[in-house]
Amino acid sequence: MKTGRYTLLLVILLLGFAILACGCLNAEDNVPPSGDPDKTLALADTAYEQGRYRTASALYDQAYGEYTSAGNTSAALEARNGKFRAKRMILEFPYNLSGVMTAINETFPDVAPVRKAGWIVPGESQQIVSDSEVLYYEGTVKNIYFHNPDLIRARMAALGHTAIYDQAAAVALGPVPPGDGPYVNPVTFEGTGTLTVPGDTLPPNGTLRIWLPLPIETDSQREVAVLSVEPARYIVSGPDTTGDIGLVYLEIPLEEVSAGDLTVSTRFRFTEYEQRFTIDRAKAGVYNTSDPLYIAYTSPGDNIVITPEMAAKAREMVGSETNPYTQARRIYWYIIGNNAYSLAPHLMLDTAGIPESSYMLETGFGDCGTQSMYYAALCRSLGIPARAIGGYQLLPGVEGTHFWAEFYLPEYGWVPVDVTIAEAADWSFNATPGERESFRDYYIGNLDPYRFVIQKDVDIPLDPDPGDAVLFSTVHQKPAVLCDTCTEDMELVAVEHWKMEFQRV
Structure with missing residues (x-):
């Protein structure tokens, strides 16, 4: 499993902890001449471990040039890859405090300053520290919309339509198509x-x-x-x-x-x-815990993790319920009610080895991929086989990359769950409460046909x-x-x- 520097990095992300490195380089402009590529590479590794990613990137680049000049291609490749990792750590965080506030003020000129200030505090925004400077995630402004129903509904009203919801509602709220299903x-x-x-x-x-x-x-x-x-x-x-x-x-x-x-x-x-599943909870079936499928999809993975904290959260969601179908539904409705959709820094998480499901558990931030991995991790924690499946959603006019989840019931097979599309009901400015509820209910046990499946789970090598x-x-x-x-x-x-x-x- 990816563990590594998870605890340290989570502290950096959530608390904005400034890394102090007395006597060390603090900015890429201060990279000294070396001439000794091994020394330069060691300095780069140290800067990376200390969270000084801009400095590390410059040092790795310098080491790459020195090794290349010396004809040491294998060491040059190591230095180049180090530069790639250092850049990936902060590539999704282009804003400093001034920059993020400028973007927020330009987008929301009529919102009270005290409300806007609350959007960027640790825990309410996604941050990282590099070279003692707090940097803010590129999706900060979009996430403000997603986290504030009044703002996103006003935005959709101004546009005259609600993307994703309007396209999906034709299926989710439409007549049941002919056929026995699922x-x-x-x-x-x-x-x-x-x-x-x-x-x-x-x-x-x-x-x-x-x-x-x-x-x-x-x-x-x-x-x-x-x-x-x-x-x-x-x-x-x-x-x-x-x-x-x-x-x-x-x-x-x-x-x-x-x-x-x-x-x-x-x-x-x-x-x-x-997919349209009609499920009788009394006929959900009994798992064969020695079945390879059961073992594979109830085991931890790199991003779908099973930890004491994850298991405790799953138990909080399902209470005393033991039926796997009802448990899966309770997890679904809990996430919809408590974890608003958010764009997330996947490149940084992958580079740092931070499991996506743990990131959402700890921070509450996550998009379709993170939400699906979180859902699967919660199910697996309860002994329900689950996975995050994905590729693209092909709803006309809003096609794009997408992930959703599935859980397994012995008498029914793989049952689809799409927390993210379901949350699009909350963005609609003209949907009735009943329509929102019916739309959300559709995406647990049903799935529109506008999908392109590339992989059956995350972390497939x-x-x-x-x-x-x-x-x-x-x-x-x-x-x-x-x-x-x-x-x-x-x-x-x-x-x-x-x-x-x-x-x-």
Whole structure:
């Protein structure tokens, strides 16, 4: 499990603890000349451990140059990867106090200053400290909307519609489609994923390793077909659409790449079914605790953790209830009522080794992925098999990456739960209380057909194993890209230059 510096980093995040390093470097501008790359690397490692990420980044970069000049490629790679980690720790935190208050004042000019001041205190905002300066999360302003129903409803009223809720309500509040269930109302999509790597980020030699996401076969996602992968001559393994994660792996020799941008693409087709479960709690079934499925999905993972604190929280939510179906419902309704949707700094959490479910338990902050992992962790703590499943939601006009959860009942199979979409009812400016309640109730045991499933759970390892490379390991909704000879962080380049497009067929 990812533990590492979790306790220290959580203190830094929540309390704004200023790291004091007497006699040490406090800003990247003060990086001294060295000439001894081993000494520079040691200083960089020390700065990183002390939470001086800007200083660490500059020192790692200096060490990289010194090792490169000395012809020590393996040490240069270590220094480069250190720079990537240091930058990832604070990349999502661009604001200092002045900057975040400017953004808040510009967005909410009519809100009283005392109310605005309460939005940025530790515990009410997401913060990190680097080089003795408190930095604020890039999603702070958006999270203020999500945490204040009066503000988000006013915003949606001004726009004249409520994104996500309006699209999903047509299914959640609409007539029950014909069919016996639980899989009804099939919708077929064709999708195209395109990665365009800028030519100026690619060196003249080395190998670009790329894992591209694909759809997988599940109970609700069927008839998966990979129509093309280009350039096909560089495929090393896959396409694989029948396992726990959909991937195709390519290795591209950069010596063979022509001048200009490099384009890699996939095209595929799949049919997604709406899920409508009608569950009798008395017939939920009895778990076979020796079943490999039960063991796998009630065990802790890197981000779905089982701790005494998590188990205590789960017990608080369910009380004396012992029926697994009713327990799963109580957890769902508790999260909806007590944990408002929030954008979260996934890159920092992954880099620091902070489990997402623990982060939400401790801070209350979490988006669809964090909420789904938290839900699964709470269920697993009670002995209910659960997982965080994801890829994209394809609600017309608001398509985007998404995660949701599932829990397992022996007599029914995997039952869907989408806490995040359910909370969209709270954003609507014109939904009635009854409509909000019905909408939220739909997303426990039911799921709209506008989904694209890439992976059956979080923390599924890549195949082939990337080794100890600097990789975003939690989810793989976008390409994983590695290159030992590149000076740019190619994972971040890929995120910026990846595009998914879908059309209903």
